[in-house]
Amino acid sequence: MSLYALQKVIRDINRNPESRERFVSTPEALLAGYELSAAERAALVGRDYGALYRMGVHGLLLRPFSIMHSVAEKDYLAAIQAEGS
Amino acid sequence: MTISYACAMGHAPGITAWRDAAPADQRGRLYAAFERLGAELAAAQPDVLVLFTSEHWANFFLDHISPYCIGRAEQYHGPIEPWLKIERQRLQGDPQLAEAIVDACYRHDIEPGFSYELQLDHGTMVPLHFLLPQMNLPIVPIFINTLAPPQPTARRALALGQVVGEVARSWPQRVGIIATGGMSHDPGERGHGTIDTAFDQAFLDHLVRGDLQQLAKYTPDDFSAAGAGAVELLSWIALAGALQRFRGEVAAYEPVRAWATGIGAMSFAILDQ
Numbered sequence: 001m002s003l004y005a006l007q008k009v010i011r012d013i014n015r016n017p018e019s020r021e022r023f024v025s026t027p028e029a030l031l032a033g034y035e036l037s038a039a040e041r042a043a044l045v046g047r048d049y050g051a052l053y054r055m056g057v058h059g060l061l062l063r064p065f066s067i068m069h070s071v072a073e074k075d076y077l078a079a080i081q082a083e084g085s
Numbered sequence: 086m087t088i089s090y091a092c093a094m095g096h097a098p099g100i101t102a103w104r105d106a107a108p109a110d111q112r113g114r115l116y117a118a119f120e121r122l123g124a125e126l127a128a129a130q131p132d133v134l135v136l137f138t139s140e141h142w143a144n145f146f147l148d149h150i151s152p153y154c155i156g157r158a159e160q161y162h163g164p165i166e167p168w169l170k171i172e173r174q175r176l177q178g179d180p181q182l183a184e185a186i187v188d189a190c191y192r193h194d195i196e197p198g199f200s201y202e203l204q205l206d207h208g209t210m211v212p213l214h215f216l217l218p219q220m221n222l223p224i225v226p227i228f229i230n231t232l233a234p235p236q237p238t239a240r241r242a243l244a245l246g247q248v249v250g251e252v253a254r255s256w257p258q259r260v261g262i263i264a265t266g267g268m269s270h271d272p273g274e275r276g277h278g279t280i281d282t283a284f285d286q287a288f289l290d291h292l293v294r295g296d297l298q299q300l301a302k303y304t305p306d307d308f309s310a311a312g313a314g315a316v317e318l319l320s321w322i323a324l325a326g327a328l329q330r331f332r333g334e335v336a337a338y339e340p341v342r343a344w345a346t347g348i349g350a351m352s353f354a355i356l357d358q
Contacts, residue, residue: 008148059273059274060142060273
């Protein structure tokens with residue numbers, strides 16, 4: 001687990017238009033700049049909000065991150081409220 | 086001089102960004118209250134505003150967290166959110182008053198962080214949009230860490246506020262003090278949309294009575310039980326510390342599901358200045 005790096009890249013994507021664009025066009029290249037586990041990388045690239053939430057990402061980072069990708073509130077809540085591994 | 090005006094209000098981004106998602110009657114009562122507070126502020130003619138406000142990852146990250154950060158900038162820009170439906174603009178700072186507050190804190194054994202560059206997000210810009218629509222007074226923002234535990238206790242927020250109040254009363258200009266944030270809400274978390282009206286009403290009641298002893302009793306667990314964002318009420322507690330002897334008047338309270346927040350608006354009668 002590298003929750004610090006995971007939250008850092010999400011904040012970067014939320015805050016920085018260039019990173020946001022790279023996350024869409026070449027996500028693996030953007031994420032290579034951060035020390036993330038394979039599971040964290042997969043959750044980010046797959047936009048698995050439930051997995052990211054269960055990894056401990058702060059709600060005020062994760063909800064804006066999902067808004068960037070046009071996720072409706074009810075879909076976001078369903079994802080983070082689901083029980084997962 | 087005296088503290089020329091004091092009020093507190095919520096800062097949920099939905100207030101402006103998803104304005105029409107709220108039921109018209111709730112929205113109407115809140116907007117009327119916000120505008121009333123703005124009219125009271127204008128009538129009180131402050132020269133400068135101190136704002137106790139919250140951080141939402143706009144300025145700080147886990148690479149460096151301090152309990153409080155006092156803004157010493159010449160100017161500020163905000164909001165950072167392009168979707169907030171508030172035009173991005175520039176506000177003047179007041180580095181002299183900010184320096185006086187920082188110095189007074191250190192003399193009173195409180196050691197806040199400080200910054201010469203801070204971004205303003207909805208936490209500051211939504212209240213100012215209503216309270217200072219012309220954005221034509223200098224501001225000193227004081228950010229309280231409401232993100233990463235551990236966070237200051239209610240007792241320490243009162244102590245910080247008391248120092249700010251003492252500086253404001255001795256300042257040669259008229260100082261207005263504003264608290265933003267709260268009330269119960271769990272933004273982005275599993276309880277997103279949950280509002281604890283009993284918690285909110287009890288908190289407002291303490292402020293109506295000016296009861297510092299009850300405010301001092303709030304614990305981190307009390308706040309977190311009312312949602313991850315309820316700790317933003319440390320701003321209101323700091324304001325109470327600045328005023329010391331006061332009575333609050335609830336201008337409006339509405340649990341707004343569409344904005345996922347219990348929204349309070351309060352003005353204060355300051356006693357014994």
